[in-house]
Amino acid sequence: MSDPSPIRPAGARSYAVCWTGGSGIVYGQRFVEVLLALGHQVHLCATDAALRVLAHEAGIAVDRARPDLAGRFGQVPPGRLLVHPIDAVEATPASGSARLAATIVVPCSMGTLARVAHGFSSNLAERAADVALKEGRPLVVVPRETPLSALHLENMLTLARLGAIVLPAMPGFYHRPGSVGDLVDFVVGKILDRLGIDHALVARWRTPDPASPWDEGEA
Secondary structure, eight states: OOOOTTOOOSSOOEEEEEEOSSSOHHHHHHHHHHHHHTTOEEEEEEOHHHHHHHHHHHOOOOOTTSOOOGGGGOSOOTTSEEEOOTTOTTSGGGOGGGOOSEEEEEEEOHHHHHHHHTTOOOSHHHHHHHHHHHHTOOEEEEEOOSSOOHHHHHHHHHHHHTTOEEOOOOOOSTTOOOSHHHHHHHHHHHHHHHTTOOOOSSOOOOOOOTTSTTSTTOO
16 A cells, blocks of 8 residues: 655644444455554544454454453554543533544444434544534545335435545545455555545546546547
8 A cells, every 4th residue: 555654734733433244344444543653642532343354354452341442553652542442422422512624434334324414423433524524624424235124315415414424435446456455455545535535545637648448438
């Protein structure tokens, strides 16, 4: 995967990142990794289902009662990465006065999406999303599910109408990815773009040259 460290924002900001039980935990891992590398502060929480997915998809088994997620990101400066228990209703992301820059639920399970869409907060991830909506701050949800039922689509539409950014994990191929990491960076880059965070994970689109098979003039 690309190294995002050459580009850093002028001022570091704080973000709430929530991992829930949808497939695609690698998106959540990579997103946190990039935010930290860019100098931002991350308030991280993970549901029990997310920790189960982490063990299954990433081969990372943690004590679900006291998960050591901070240790998964190497040497991080003190105070840069704060990991909160999923039931910590007193944690920073649960408060509207915390003034976090944005909340990102990645990956976002269909259960979490449904509860957030209907204002039902049963844990810190859902409360953090609810706070973002009520405070008018950016909320990005990254669902990874297929096919989508009418109920899934209605819940996504509800969240979109409430002001959330619904950003399904749908990697493109026009950047000609050469690895799974490139596909992951494509989605992570889209999240960063919607949050206005500069990065160099994926090359920007440029008009193809006349010799390109993508040129509209080609048969």
